Amino acid sequence: MLRAAELVAGVIEGGNLTDAFERMLEAHRDWPESTRGAVRDLAWTTLRDFGRGDAVLDRLLHSPPPTLVQALLLVAVQRLSQRPAQAHTAVDQAVQAVATAMPGLKGMVNGVLRNALRQQSEWAGWIGASRVSAHAYPAWWIERIRASLPEQWEAVLAVGNQRPPMALRVNLRRCTLEAARAELAAAGIEAKRLGDATLLLAQPVAVARLPGYAEGRVSVQDAGAQQAARLLAPRDGERVLDACAAPGGKTAHLLESADVELLALELEPQRAQRIGANLERLGLRAEIRVADCCDLRSWWDGRPFDRILADVPCSASGVVRRHPDIKWLRRDEDIAGFAKQQRRIVDALWQTLAPGGTMLYVTCSVFEQENAAQIARFLDRHADAECVPIHAASDCQLLPDAEHDGFYFARLRKQA
Structure with missing residues (x-):
């Protein structure tokens, strides 16, 4: 949780998320793929929820905490909303994380998150009170989309808050689409055909698991980009x-x-x-x-x-x-x-x-x-x-x- 919070804090301070994550992976080459994926998922999901965590924390904080603690609280709130059955584990992890980074604020983080849990039934109302937190976008962004796409703006905003799909481009110079699809199936990876050279995976997987990737038979590329x-x-x-x-x-x-x-x-x-x-x-x-x-x-x-x-x-x-x-x-x-x-x-x-x-x-x-x-x-x-x-x-x-x-x-x- 602390590593994800460090990524979120970097963005709050104006940094690029992808660059920061690559630097983090370089510094932690011993991380297994599961750890890399967990840190990435938690940071990316927290940042997709623009304004929503703030809508909750604004009701619970008396003054703004240091940026890293603010980021840690945002990550914790996101985890609480996504996995309510693991709420107490998430609170404990957040408290342990702040104890490592800023031990003097351990009690504050513990109190804020436990207070948040007691009032979790109120969250939907807090988030829905503002269009920014309701849609999870800055106000100017919402207005641009509404003006350009008056009939589709809500759907476009909603899709942008979801996890992205993973598509493959088959290199037809080296492989047929059906042969690539069969290789994926043999590896337990489900995919459907979108075009003559495009496969859409049912679930994203690590690139290292893709048969034929290292040999140049397939590449990861969004279907729209293709x-x-x-x-x-x-x-x-x-x-x-x-x-x-x-x-x-x-x-x-x-x-x-x-x-x-x-x-x-x-x-x-x-x-x-x-x-x-x-x-x-x-x-x-x-x-x-x-x-x-x-x-x-x-x-x-x-x-x-x-x-x-x-x-x-x-x-x-x-x-x-x-x-x-x-x-x-x-x-x-x-x-x-x-x-x-x-x-x-x-x-x-x-x-x-x-x-x-x-x-x-x-x-x-x-x-x-x-x-x-x-x-x-x-x-x-x-x-x-x-x-x-x-x-x-x-x-x-x-x-x-x-x-x-x-x-x-x-x-x-x-x-x-």
Whole structure:
């Protein structure tokens, strides 16, 4: 419980959850998979419940405690709500944890949590009294979703509070979908077919348990993310650019789809290394360069690309259940900043696209300002651009559900 609280405290103080968890695993290499999974699950679940733990603790605390103790109380409240039958064990674990970190506050934590247990029947009313705690999102986030999706906003918010699904992409160069599914079944892993190369697991499992993963027959990739390579649809012999490529899942999918000459760009050196590792496992090759895709002089040789994947930085609002720290870290004004960055990227990349070529604009966002509104402004600026329909519509807003995350796709063709 203390380790999970340390992760939550780091987010409260403005840190990135994934980075902090990776550092923690590096420092505790001896942890078994069960411990790693338990710490991760407890921290991620606590952070998904944005505002709910605070709604309970606000009724019980007279003054704000130190950040680590606040985080520990949030973790404990989450555990109490999820596993009421283990309530006294959870309280004891929290008290032991604070005794290790801040022994002087042991009595306070014990008193607050036992008082919380006595009043647990009141929690639903406390949480429901505010739209923030009721929906477990910041108020600005709720308003953006309501404005963009007036008929679906509650469902989208609810899905974002659930555990994400786990999907696999089958490398059809090395294995058939049915053969991969049979391997999973033999290992006791149930999966259903979602497409020609996509399997959805009934329950998430550790990557180490996946038969064929180390050999490059399958990769972990959300079913929605797998749409990118299919929509860009590269052909043998074409020159393809993956402009914001790390960690390399979409890069690999493009290379599995066709024999192309592919350049993968990534701004951060460490993330660029992950692209190479992914491609090596799959037996694929691409040119990988560390560069700012907007600075054409630093990487472009003047030869145009037939197809460009512009998977641009965004709010990640469509994958919030995988990255719940963004509820705590994002601010309303950040969205305009992302939109400005996206505009710079697509305007720069458009210069490198060959006449008749295709650029696929992708975000993992459900905010309109980053998606349809961004593309509308792009078309106003570029008279030589036209939208190529996706499923009989001008674009595609894929909303998160039980099978996939939330993504936006717009396919743009440069007129010859």
